[in-house]
Amino acid sequence: MSALAAAFDYTIQWSVGGNYSDWSATHPVSVGDTVVFKYAPPHTVAQLSSEAAYKACNLGSKVFLDSSGGTGFTFDEPGTWYFSCVTGSHCARGQKVAITVTGSSVRSPAKPEGNSAAAPVAGAAGVAVKLALGLLGVGGALLAAF
Numbered sequence: 001m002s003a004l005a006a007a008f009d010y011t012i013q014w015s016v017g018g019n020y021s022d023w024s025a026t027h028p029v030s031v032g033d034t035v036v037f038k039y040a041p042p043h044t045v046a047q048l049s050s051e052a053a054y055k056a057c058n059l060g061s062k063v064f065l066d067s068s069g070g071t072g073f074t075f076d077e078p079g080t081w082y083f084s085c086v087t088g089s090h091c092a093r094g095q096k097v098a099i100t101v102t103g104s105s106v107r108s109p110a111k112p113e114g115n116s117a118a119a120p121v122a123g124a125a126g127v128a129v130k131l132a133l134g135l136l137g138v139g140g141a142l143l144a145a146f
């Protein structure tokens with residue numbers, strides 16, 4: 001915990017109608033920070049494989065998918081990461097976000113946080129290792145994190 005004492009947590013209220021196009025311009029995420037998506041059904045959080053997939057809403061490229069209602073990502077590498085809802089036309093309607101992460105890589109072990117474990121979809125191994133991925137239970141670790 002002490003190693004993450006300086007980390008910052010961001011919450012994204014995730015819905016159709018939110019404007020996420022310039023999210024990273026106003027939310028400076030650094031390596032070690034956590035971004036938590038909070039949402040209700042039928043929304044989902046998918047990590048997309050590339051900027052091209054993000055721009056085109058190519059949801060078949062997803063490398064991770066969750067629908068728990070509270071999906072947290074702790075970034076351990078700099079870069080830009082792409083997320084979208086995969087429900088209906090939500091991506092085309094703007095429910096997608098590109099998160100730019102700055103700073104130096106932290107090669108700490110990636111381990112789940114919270115009280116629910118998610119299995120990345122098949123084929124995710126190559127990208128999943130870049131994220132220390134934790135699903136934060138709405139009543140559990142999420143509250144503890146704040």
Ligand SMILES: [Cu+2]
Pocket residue numbers: 015016042043044085086087090095
């Ligand atoms: Cu949605």
